[in-house]
Every structure is written in structure tokens, then in C-alpha cells.
Amino acid sequence: MPETAANAPETPGGTVTDIPAAALESVRDLTGVMITTGRLVLTAPSPADVDAIYRICQDPAIQRYTTVPSPYEYEHARDFVEKVVPVWAKEGSNAVFGFYHATSGQLLGMIGLHGISGPEAKNGAMAEIGYWTAPEARRQGYTVEAVRAICRWGFAQLGLERIEWIAFDGNEGSRAVAVKAGFTVEGKLRSRWVHRGERHDGWIGSLLPGDPIPR
Incomplete structure (x- = not known):
């Protein structure tokens, strides 16, 4: 488990736990990482969140636009x-982190960097971002x-050279979030996925280390 720095470094995105040099090898243990912002705490979900995750994942939009199981059972939340x-x-x-209201502790959504690769990979250090938000x-x-x-954490702590955003065509909410966060929408992926038994187009965008990330 990575140690938490006694005085965690300040970054433009908030405070993060430090990652020891040993964890920056091709196999890095990300257990225990926490990121804070003005209103949020990002940390791994705990068993106390299972009920909330199960409830939130009944939302029709989450089932339509993400790959969560459908129907979404309580065991899915617990195993996750x-x-x-x-x-x-x-x-x-x-x-993968839950993002929580810094004051109330309420689980507001889930977010993650997926398929993390290092500089030794064929296409270098990359990841794909994914997220869902509770309706309320x-x-x-x-x-x-x-x-x-x-x-910001992925670029600073993981050395990522590209973060991709990919969403189902028509997921305007996800697209709006990505654009506001600084992603450039690069185009459409025709007939990219089979989802719930049907083939769907997708959108793709990216964020690079030199791109401005709005405040």
C-alpha cells in the first residue's frame, strides 16, 4: 500500500497522496490514493457505499450510456x-474513485482512469477516463x-501522455463534462460497440499534458 505523505503536495487540482518511487514501476500499486479539491474528496469506494452504488446504478441513463450490468443487482455493487x-x-x-462531497460525505458519483499503460507500452503512457454521476x-x-x-493527477503522478474520453453517440451529458474539463472532441467512431445487443456509434476525445485544463 502506498504511503501517504505527511505533507501531501499541493497540485492545481487539489491535494493528493504521494506515490513512492517503487510504485512508479510498470506495476504500480494505487491502493490508498486520495485526491481532494475545493468541494470533493476522491477515494476508493468502501463497503459503506454498496447501498448507494446499487441505488444509483438503477438510473436509466447510467444503464443506457455505461457498461454496468443490466439488470444491476446488489451483488454487482458489492463485488465492484x-x-x-x-x-x-x-x-x-x-x-477508480468515488467522488464525495467534502462536507457531507455524500457519494456523488464514480470516476476512473482505465486501461492505464506505462511508457514501455506500444503507444506509451495512456488511459481512458470514465465516470457516472448520481441523478441528484x-x-x-x-x-x-x-x-x-x-x-491533473494522472499527468503529474502517473506520467500519462494522453487521456482518452470515449462515449456512446448521443451521451450529451458526458460530452458536455468532457469539453468543460478541457478535452478536445476528435470525431465519431462508427459502429464501435455492441451494447445491450445493439451496435452503436461512439465519440472520442483526448486531453494531453500541454492542454489547458480550465479552473
């Missing part, structure tokens, strides 16, 4: 929290704030 996220963190393959937390800027913070 207790098995999937910890394994991903230990492997360093996916950095939408249109308040929380997701944009979380996206900006995790991208």
Missing part, C-alpha cells in the same frame, strides 16, 4: 467495491471538478 476495485488498484491497471448530483459542476482533478 469489495473485489474489482481493490484488484485493479493493486495491479495499477485502473484507478448532476448539473452542479461536481463531475467536471472530479474530471479535472483526476486528469
Whole structure:
């Protein structure tokens, strides 16, 4: 488990836990990472969040535009929290966080950098961002704030050279968040996915280390 710095460094996106040099090898343990912003705390979900995740993932928009199982059962939420996220963190393959209101502690959504690769990979250090937001937390800027913070962290702490945003064609909410966070929408991926038994187009965008990330 990475140690938490006694005086965590300040970054433009907030305060993050430091990652020891040993964890920056091709296999990096991301367990215990925390990112804070003005209104949010980003940290791995805990068993206390299972009920909320199960409830939120019943939302029709989340089931339509993400790859969560459908129907979404309670066991899916529990396995995600207790098995999937910890394994991903230990492997360093996916950095998944709940984003919580810094004052109330309410779970507002989930966000992650997925398919993390290092500089030794064929296409270098990259990841794909993904997120969903609880219906009651939408249109308040929380997701944009979380996206900006995790991208700054990914560039600064993981050395990423490109972060991709990919969404189903028609997911205007996700697109609006990505654009506000500084992503450039690059185009359409025709017939990119089979989702719920149907083939769908997608959108793709990117954020690079030199791109401005709005405040």
C-alpha cells in the first residue's frame, strides 16, 4: 500500500497522496490514493457505499450510456467495491474513485482512469477516463471538478501522455463534462460497440499534458 505523505503536495487540482518511487514501476500499486479539491474528496469506494452504488446504478441513463450490468443487482455493487476495485488498484491497471462531497460525505458519483499503460507500452503512457454521476448530483459542476482533478493527477503522478474520453453517440451529458474539463472532441467512431445487443456509434476525445485544463 502506498504511503501517504505527511505533507501531501499541493497540485492545481487539489491535494493528493504521494506515490513512492517503487510504485512508479510498470506495476504500480494505487491502493490508498486520495485526491481532494475545493468541494470533493476522491477515494476508493468502501463497503459503506454498496447501498448507494446499487441505488444509483438503477438510473436509466447510467444503464443506457455505461457498461454496468443490466439488470444491476446488489451483488454487482458489492463485488465492484469489495473485489474489482481493490484488484485493479493493486495491479495499477485502473484507478477508480468515488467522488464525495467534502462536507457531507455524500457519494456523488464514480470516476476512473482505465486501461492505464506505462511508457514501455506500444503507444506509451495512456488511459481512458470514465465516470457516472448520481441523478441528484448532476448539473452542479461536481463531475467536471472530479474530471479535472483526476486528469491533473494522472499527468503529474502517473506520467500519462494522453487521456482518452470515449462515449456512446448521443451521451450529451458526458460530452458536455468532457469539453468543460478541457478535452478536445476528435470525431465519431462508427459502429464501435455492441451494447445491450445493439451496435452503436461512439465519440472520442483526448486531453494531453500541454492542454489547458480550465479552473
